[in-house]
Amino acid sequence: xxxxxxxxxxxxxxxxxxxxxxxxxxxxxxxxxxxxxxxxxxxxxxxxxxxxxxxxxxxxxxxxxxxxxxxxxxxxxxxxxxxxxxxxxxxxxxxxxxxxxxxxxxxxxxxxxxxxxxxxxxxxxxxxxxxxxxxxxxxxxxxxxxxxxxxxxxxxxxxxxxxxxxxxxxxxxxxxxxxxxxxxxxxxxxxxxxxxxxxxxxxxxxxxxxxxxxxxxxxxxxxxxxxxxxxxxxxxxxxxxxxxxxxxxxxxxxxxxxxxxxxxxxxxxxxxxxxxxxxxxxxxxxxxxxxxxxxxxxxxxxxxxxxxxxxxxxxxxxxxxxxxxxxxxxxxxxxxxxxxxxxxxxxxxxxxxxxxxxxxxxxxxxxxxxxxxxxxxxxxxxxxxxxxxxxxxxxxxxxxxxxxxxxxxxxxxxxxxxxxxxxxxxxxxxxxxxxxxxxxxxxxxxxxxxxxxxxxxxxxxxxxxxxxxxxxxxxxxxxxxxxxxxxxxxxxxxxxxxxxxxxxxxxxxxxxxxxxxxxxxxxxxxxxxxxxxxxxxxxxxxxxxxxxxxxxxxxxxxxxxxxxxxxxxxxxxxxxxxxxxxxxxxxxxxxxxxxxxxxxxxxxxxxxxxxxxxxxxxxxxxxxxxxxxxxxxxxxxxxxxxxxxxxxxxxxxxxxxxxxxxxxxx
Numbered sequence: 001x002x003x004x005x006x007x008x009x010x011x012x013x014x015x016x017x018x019x020x021x022x023x024x025x026x027x028x029x030x031x032x033x034x035x036x037x038x039x040x041x042x043x044x045x046x047x048x049x050x051x052x053x054x055x056x057x058x059x060x061x062x063x064x065x066x067x068x069x070x071x072x073x074x075x076x077x078x079x080x081x082x083x084x085x086x087x088x089x090x091x092x093x094x095x096x097x098x099x100x101x102x103x104x105x106x107x108x109x110x111x112x113x114x115x116x117x118x119x120x121x122x123x124x125x126x127x128x129x130x131x132x133x134x135x136x137x138x139x140x141x142x143x144x145x146x147x148x149x150x151x152x153x154x155x156x157x158x159x160x161x162x163x164x165x166x167x168x169x170x171x172x173x174x175x176x177x178x179x180x181x182x183x184x185x186x187x188x189x190x191x192x193x194x195x196x197x198x199x200x201x202x203x204x205x206x207x208x209x210x211x212x213x214x215x216x217x218x219x220x221x222x223x224x225x226x227x228x229x230x231x232x233x234x235x236x237x238x239x240x241x242x243x244x245x246x247x248x249x250x251x252x253x254x255x256x257x258x259x260x261x262x263x264x265x266x267x268x269x270x271x272x273x274x275x276x277x278x279x280x281x282x283x284x285x286x287x288x289x290x291x292x293x294x295x296x297x298x299x300x301x302x303x304x305x306x307x308x309x310x311x312x313x314x315x316x317x318x319x320x321x322x323x324x325x326x327x328x329x330x331x332x333x334x335x336x337x338x339x340x341x342x343x344x345x346x347x348x349x350x351x352x353x354x355x356x357x358x359x360x361x362x363x364x365x366x367x368x369x370x371x372x373x374x375x376x377x378x379x380x381x382x383x384x385x386x387x388x389x390x391x392x393x394x395x396x397x398x399x400x401x402x403x404x405x406x407x408x409x410x411x412x413x414x415x416x417x418x419x420x421x422x423x424x425x426x427x428x429x430x431x432x433x434x435x436x437x438x439x440x441x442x443x444x445x446x447x448x449x450x451x452x453x454x455x456x457x458x459x460x461x462x463x464x465x466x467x468x469x470x471x472x473x474x475x476x477x478x479x480x481x482x483x484x485x486x487x488x489x490x491x492x493x494x495x496x497x498x499x500x501x502x503x504x505x506x507x508x509x510x511x512x513x514x515x516x517x518x519x520x521x522x523x524x525x526x527x528x529x530x531x532x533x534x535x536x537x538x539x540x541x542x543x544x545x546x547x548x549x550x551x552x553x554x555x556x557x558x559x560x561x562x563x564x565x566x567x568x569x570x571x572x573x574x575x576x577x578x579x580x581x582x583x584x585x586x587x588x589x590x591x592x593x594x595x596x597x598x599x600x601x602x603x604x605x606x607x608x609x610x611x612x613x614x615x616x617x618x619x620x621x622x623x624x625x626x627x628x629x630x631x632x633x634x635x636x637x638x639x640x641x642x643x644x645x646x647x648x649x650x651x652x653x654x655x656x657x658x659x660x661x662x663x664x665x666x
Contacts, residue, residue, distance in 0.1 A: 125421015
């Protein structure tokens with residue numbers, strides 16, 4: 001029977017061999033954390049390699065994602081569909097083992113990690129989803145949702161500011177099934193961290209309300225096991241296990257040094273490491289008895305089978321709850337949602353009221369919320385401004401996690417990354433809100449949602465210089481273009497209550513990526529539409545008003561500027577001009593339409609075009625062309641009442657008429 005050291009050394013050998021073959025990578029963390037990983041995966045982690053999506057599996061997150069060969073080695077050795085050829089293909093084009101763990105590429109990888117600290121944030125989202133789902137679905141004698149979230153963290157993860165945001169919230173909410181291992185090796189890329197990272201990490205996490213287990217020898221299985229037993233026994237608070245390790249463990253000349261962090265060890269050093277570890281096998285060779293000892297397929301099948309039996313009993317005792325849980329974990333919306341949402345959209349059209357789109361968003365939540373128990377809302381301390389609380393909202397607390405609303409506090413980045421963890425866990429559709437300008441604080445988590453194609457819904461209000469007196473620090477200019485140019489991100493900026501309701505419907509029904517919802521602070525007039533126009537809102541761009549015959553000029557606008565475009569069109573029509581107004585609440589949805597429809601809306605032969613939006617002007621030249629014009633922002637804003645600012649920066653009928661005259665009279 002192989003020893004624990006033999007099992008851990010298999011990780012070390014595969015990791016250093018794969019990095020060497022790729023001629024790039026990070027061998028230090030996998031070699032340093034191999035003993036911790038061996039204990040966790042072989043003695044505690046509840047998972048089934050044959051079914052990586054088993055609902056009640058423990059979640060494992062490698063927050064220090066640069067050490068990806070640690071995770072790939074674990075997946076390969078324990079029996080996932082990660083072959084030795086996949087290991088040999090580490091970091092190569094179209095490989096299933098990319099340089100950092102990528103969700104969707106590798107069976108068993110729960111989340112994309114690499115940007116340090118975000119894996120920890122995702123883990124908080126996993127643990128929060130588990131706690132809330134258990135509170136909503138478990139019943140006496142039926143603990144059908146009952147699993148842990150484990151995360152590996154490096155010094156870099158804890159230096160990142162996001163770690164403070166999410167660890168603080170995790171302690172406040174008492175996420176007792178979150179267990180994190182801190183790889184305390186004292187090394188980062190630049191060398192020994194004591195020149196720039198001298199935090200008392202145990203005291204810091206204790207202050208957050210975590211249980212902290214310090215002084216754990218990360219190379220001693222008994223010490224690791226003892227810590228895990230204590231951590232798992234405490235389900236009231238999250239736990240940080242501080243493991244003292246040696247980076248690049250086993251490498252005679254590079255262990256304990258930054259030289260093993262982010263570069264191959266080299267052939268000569270690998271030979272010396274094999275000798276030092278007593279690993280007598282060749283590159284990528286793992287003996288059969290070690291594979292057998294690592295193989296978790298039988299154990300995983302038994303664990304899932306036992307859970308299936310428990311779920312069958314639950315299904316018999318609570319058939320409605322069981323059906324609801326299965327629906328939600330599958331990510332399917334209720335069968336009648338689309339029909340009822342469409343009825344509400346028609347209701348909004350019939351009312352045609354003037355309302356701020358942030359308020360229209362809240363009204364929509366009040367209409368859709370009762371239909372969607374999977375909604376998990378939240379705001380970064382701006383609930384009263386973002387208007388994300390609806391009549392059925394109930395806060396998630398430490399003592400009662402059955403609610404559907406998270407008070408994230410002033411933690412925009414943490415909020416967005418936690419939302420991604422909730423979405424990845426399953427059972428919820430998360431939405432979270434802040435001002436559009438503070439998208440910058442959570443930008444990388446928004447990008448990660450797009451990279452992983454997760455159904456995270458980001459609500460951004462106070463969308464332009466219309467914010468007014470708070471001034472340029474709070475007035476977004478370039479953020480809309482940033483969102484729109486992010487692959488896989490769908491962005492909506494509605495012009496009225498109807499477009500707001502359509503945007504929410506589209507976001508909720510979208511399974512293959514995140515959505516950014518951009519709403520105004522100021523009131524927006526309801527727009528008239530016939531039945532066809534109402535249907536065409538969902539196509540992202542449509543003809544809102546028109547003149548008979550081929551238009552001389554097309555005005556394209558979004559959000560609060562649609563009303564301005566309509567008013568300008570009225571004036572031009574009084575002059576006998578043929579004017580078309582196109583509302584384009586979602587450029588990406590419009591771009592996805594077929595060529596015939598896009599030609600109907602924006603005929604290629606009509607080159608006189610003006611785009612109007614109180615955001616960065618450059619984005620719109622893709623629609624107006626070189627011969628067109630853009631009434632937009634080319635500078636930051638100023639502090640003044642909104643009406644004065646719109647006049648100052650040219651968002652007036654008179655100014656748009658002047659721009660139109662330049663085109664029409666040329």
